[in-house]
Amino acid sequence: MLVRFWGTRGSLPVAARAATIERKIARALVAAGGQRFADEAEARAYIASLPDFSAAHTYGGATTCVEIEGGDDSFVICDMGSGLRELGIDAFARCAAGKPREYNFFLSHLHWDHIMGFPFFGPAFDPGARIIIHSGHPDAEQALRRQQEEISFPVPFDGLRAAITFRTLVPGQRYDIAGMTVQLIEQYHSHASYGYRFEGGGKAVCFSTDAEHRIDDMENEQAFEAFFRNADLCICDTMYSLAESVSIKADWGHSSNIVAVDLCQAAGAKRLALFHHEPTYGDEDIERMHRESIRFEELNRGDRPRLDVLCAYDGLEVAL
Ligand SMILES: [Zn+2]
Ligand SMILES: [Zn+2]
Secondary structure: OEEEEEEOEOOOOOOOOHHHHHHHHHHHHHHHOOOOOOOHHHHHHHHHHOOOHHHHOOOOOOEOEEEEEOOOOOEEEEOOOOOHHHHHHHHHHHHHOOOOOEEEEEEOOOOHHHHOOHHHOHHHHOOOOEEEEEEOOOOHHHHHHHOOOOOOOOOOHHHOOOEEEEEEOOOOOOEEEOOEEEEEEEEOOOOOEEEEEEEEOOEEEEEEOOOOOOOOOHHHHHHHHHHHOOOOEEEEEOOEOHHHHHOOOOOOOOOEHHHHHHHHHHHOOOEEEEEOEOOOOOHHHHHHHHHHHHHHHHHHHOOOOOOEEEEOOOOOEEEO
């Protein structure tokens, strides 16, 4: 399986400002200490050797959109955040090289940050494309039509030329879709959200965003442990720190890095990707949370195998 992260930010797209880029360049130049680089390749090799990701990179600012390859030749896409626009551009190039123009979407839920990319998804305007939108919500079509009503957007939903169908999935069932086995689980979130588990070729990926896990609800936690069981990768909502998620931001419908590590360890998952980054966090803040998560994983591991903790960024690809 191959997992591509096209959008990893939560709630609202953000972009690095000029001052942020300037600070990164200034710090990298100071750290280089007068070294000379013959060409761009040498300079990039130096950047790759820097210990901090945030020194010369950004986690990105597009909202949630993740592509999973591993079933048949059709596209499998989780969520339609603003990262979907870039995926659409890339999809045109891949389809020109022969990939079928069939797109399977799986929606965590219908909040704006998870559907806002669809009106900008180029293949939706392609009369030769087939789009199937799977969701746990029976009102998914209503949400997508509403964001393209004339008061909000110039092109109506019926102006899209692709053949678009909606399919409601039910938790507890196993579905064979796009050459993979797909299951879903209801999550605690405003208007509900759904986590997905995709299995194919002996590998399993869980996509679980916008999910609040409550320390006082053990029954629910056990259901998630079972859902994440032995997954090769769990993509989890880690919008807040633990302190925030149990105090001021309790009931906001999101989880912390600590809860995600704990759940993935209990489930015997192999990798965790921190995801749905808080829009007010800068790259250094997200990297600090990543380091804390790795440290907590070590402290909490006991005699269990190591959980590899990744921090998702726009453009990250993970081969399983
Ligand atoms: Zn969200
Ligand atoms: Zn949400």
